[in-house]
Amino acid sequence: MDILNYAFMQRALLAAVLVGITAPAIGIYLVQRRQALMGDGIGHVAMTGVGLGFLLSWSPVWMATLVSVLGAVLMELIRWYGKTRGDIALAMLFYGGMAGGVMFINLAPGGSNANLTSYLFGSLSTVSESDVTAICLLAAFVVLVTVGLRRQLFAVSQDEEFARVTGLPVRALNLLTAVTAAVTVTVAMRVVGLLLVSALMVVPVAAAQQLTRSFAATFAIAVALGVGVTLGGTVTSYYQDVPPGATIVLLTIGAFIVLSLLATPLARRRARALAAAQPAGDPAECTIPATRGAADEVGV
Amino acid sequence: MSDESVISLRGVRAELGSRPVLRGIDLTVRRGQVVALLGANGSGKSTAVRTIIGQVPVTAGEIELFGTPRRRFRDWARVGYVPQRTTAAGGVPATVTEVVSSGRLSRARFGVLRRADHEAVRRALGEVGMADRAKDSVNALSGGQHQRVLIARALAAEPELLIMDEPMAGVDLASQEVLAETLRGQVAAGATVLLVLHELGPLEPLIDRAVVLRDGCVLHDGPPPEAVGQHALPGHDHVHPHAPAGAEPARTGLLS
Numbered sequence: 001m002d003i004l005n006y007a008f009m010q011r012a013l014l015a016a017v018l019v020g021i022t023a024p025a026i027g028i029y030l031v032q033r034r035q036a037l038m039g040d041g042i043g044h045v046a047m048t049g050v051g052l053g054f055l056l057s058w059s060p061v062w063m064a065t066l067v068s069v070l071g072a073v074l075m076e077l078i079r080w081y082g083k084t085r086g087d088i089a090l091a092m093l094f095y096g097g098m099a100g101g102v103m104f105i106n107l108a109p110g111g112s113n114a115n116l117t118s119y120l121f122g123s124l125s126t127v128s129e130s131d132v133t134a135i136c137l138l139a140a141f142v143v144l145v146t147v148g149l150r151r152q153l154f155a156v157s158q159d160e161e162f163a164r165v166t167g168l169p170v171r172a173l174n175l176l177t178a179v180t181a182a183v184t185v186t187v188a189m190r191v192v193g194l195l196l197v198s199a200l201m202v203v204p205v206a207a208a209q210q211l212t213r214s215f216a217a218t219f220a221i222a223v224a225l226g227v228g229v230t231l232g233g234t235v236t237s238y239y240q241d242v243p244p245g246a247t248i249v250l251l252t253i254g255a256f257i258v259l260s261l262l263a264t265p266l267a268r269r270r271a272r273a274l275a276a277a278q279p280a281g282d283p284a285e286c287t288i289p290a291t292r293g294a295a296d297e298v299g300v
Numbered sequence: 301m302s303d304e305s306v307i308s309l310r311g312v313r314a315e316l317g318s319r320p321v322l323r324g325i326d327l328t329v330r331r332g333q334v335v336a337l338l339g340a341n342g343s344g345k346s347t348a349v350r351t352i353i354g355q356v357p358v359t360a361g362e363i364e365l366f367g368t369p370r371r372r373f374r375d376w377a378r379v380g381y382v383p384q385r386t387t388a389a390g391g392v393p394a395t396v397t398e399v400v401s402s403g404r405l406s407r408a409r410f411g412v413l414r415r416a417d418h419e420a421v422r423r424a425l426g427e428v429g430m431a432d433r434a435k436d437s438v439n440a441l442s443g444g445q446h447q448r449v450l451i452a453r454a455l456a457a458e459p460e461l462l463i464m465d466e467p468m469a470g471v472d473l474a475s476q477e478v479l480a481e482t483l484r485g486q487v488a489a490g491a492t493v494l495l496v497l498h499e500l501g502p503l504e505p506l507i508d509r510a511v512v513l514r515d516g517c518v519l520h521d522g523p524p525p526e527a528v529g530q531h532a533l534p535g536h537d538h539v540h541p542h543a544p545a546g547a548e549p550a551r552t553g554l555l556s
Contacts, residue, residue, distance in 0.1 A: 151408075158394065213395055215395070
C-alpha cells in the first residue's frame, strides 16, 4: 500500500471519504423533495465564487462556499415568492453563475479557463493542506445538519404543507437544506468537480432505493455507497492514471446498474410474500404494483 | 358539547392569484362538533380549510383557533391535519411508521422521539388498521391505505381538532368503512372535526352540521342535507376529475 506514503494521496483520500459521506447525506433530502438537480444548479453558481476567488486572490474554496450559499438562498427565495416562473428564474441563476465564473477568471491577472478546469472536473491530487481544513470543517457542518435534524428534514421534504401544520419552522429548514447543499457542493468541488457534484448527491440515493423500503436504510446504504465509490475511484485513479472525478461518477452509475439488476428478483420475492400475507378474496386490499402499465392510467 | 369555539372565521376573504375565492365567510365550529364543509369544485371549501391552517393568506376577516388569533397560534399539537393527497409517498422510500412518526414531531422536543411518542405512533397505526403494515414501504400501498396513513399521521399527535381535506377521495369501500370507524372513535373520545367532503357517504351518521359553500359564500349552515334521487342509493359512487391540469392522471378504482 504505497499509496498511503504520499501526503498528497492521504489528503486526497480524506477529502474523497468526506465527500462520499456528505454528498448522499444531503442529496437524499433533495431527491425526497424532487429537487434532484438543485446540486447541479448550485454547482453552476459556485463557478462565480471560484472566479471571484481568483480575481480577489482569496481562497477559491471559501469564496465558492460564500457565493453558492448566497445562490442557494436566492433559489429558495425564488421558490417562495415565485413571481417569475420558478424554472426560468433558476435557469438565469445557473447560467449567470457559469458566465460570471468564466468572466471573473479571465479578468484575474494571469487567469484563464485552464484554472477553472480543476474546479469543473475536480483535481484531487492538488488538494492542499488548507483545502483539507476547509473541507473537514464544512463536512462536519453537513453531517451535523443531515443527521441531527433528520426527523425535521424528513418531515419537511416529505410533505411541506403538513410539516407547517405541525409547527415546524419550515422556511428555516428549507433555507438550511439549501445552505447545506451549497456547502456540500463546495466540499465536493475539489474531488469530483462542480459539473459532476450532483451525480454524487443523487445517484447513490437512487441506487440505494433499489434495495430499500425505509428512509433510514436508504440513507445508510447511500452513504456507504458514496464512501465506497469515492475511495474506489481515488485508488483507481492513482494506479491507472485516470481522472478521479470521472472514475468516481462512472463507478457510482455502475453501482446503480448492478443494484437495479439485483433488485428485480428481490422485489419479486417481496411481492410474493406480500400476496401470501394478504387475505384471499379481498379485492379492496390489493396493492398497486410498483410499475403501472400505460393501460392503468385514465386521462381526465 | 360545550359552547367553546374551536374554530372561528369571521368575514374571511381570500384570493388565489388575484381571483377572489372566499368572499366573506363566517364559520364557527364548537368543541365536540363534527362539521362537514360541502360544495362543488371551485366553491372555495378547500381554500377555506387552508386559510384556517395558514396555507392561504387572508385578505380580510379574522380567524381564531381555540380562541387565539391564528397569527399568534403556536399550539399546533392540538391540531391534526389531513391534506388532500392521493399519495403519502415522497421521492425516497419510507416506511409507514416513518411517515406517521413525522406527525408526532409537534409533541417532540428537538425532534427526539421518546418511548411515549413511539407508543402514540403505534396507537395511531392501530386506529386506522395499519399496524400490520408498519414496516412496509408506503410505495406498496393502495389509495385507501395511503389515506389511512395520512390520517394516522394526523392522529399521532393526539390532537383535539381534526381538519381533513377530502379524506374519502379515491378511497375504496373497505378503507372508507375503516375511516368512518376511526372517526367515530375520535368523536366518541371528544375530538372536534372539520372535514371537506364531496358527498356525505358513509360518514353521514357522524355529521352534526353541514356548511355548504358556493362561489366563496356560505349557502347553507345547518343539519346535513338529505340525499335525494340516485345520490341516495347505497353504494352510489362519484368519480370526479379532481386533479388540476398537468397532475398525474386519475387511477381507475379497479386498482385502488
